[in-house]
Amino acid sequence: MRKTIIFLIFFSAYLVASDNMAIKVFQGYCWGCHHQTAQAFGPSFRSIANKRTKGEIIAQIRDPKDTYKMLGYKINSMPAFNDLNNTQLNAIVTYILSFKDKK
Ligand code: HEC
Secondary structure (H helix, E strand, O other): OHHHHHHHHHHHHHHHHHHHHHHHHHHHHHOOOOOOOOOOOOOOHHHHHHHOOHHHHHHHHHOHHHHOOOOOOOOOOOOOOOOOOHHHHHHHHHHHHOOOOOO
16 A cells, blocks of 8 residues: 555656656747647647658657658658657657647
8 A cells, every 4th residue: 555655656756757857848949939729830730640640740850851741741850859858758748649639
């Protein structure tokens, strides 16, 4: 019982920490062009979550010049974000996918 409680405390702390990471990446790198549920300069995270896989999202963040056509765009205006580490990348992708509509 005590072990379970300790585990739950650490697990919640971990969830809060990874969520903060996503918010930091979002505000630091994406927010100027993407909003969570509203179309901005780029598409909303909700619309992305509803039509893309994790792999497609990662490809677009790492190398949009190589990916935008495959995703159906005629021009590429999004810069590449190669300085994000894997933890930051996973956090932001999980955050984007959390806006997927529940069916
Ligand atoms: C300078 C503006 C700008 C910034 C900053 C930006 N994006 Fe984009 N993003 C765009 C535009 C415009 C598109 C449309 C496709 C293109 O231009 O390549 C796009 C497309 C995307 C797509 C694919 C959309 C689809 O149809 O599936 C994803 C995923 C994405 N952005 C994620 C991000 C993430 C995550 C960040 C932050 C790390 C970010 N973008 C930062 C402008 C931006």
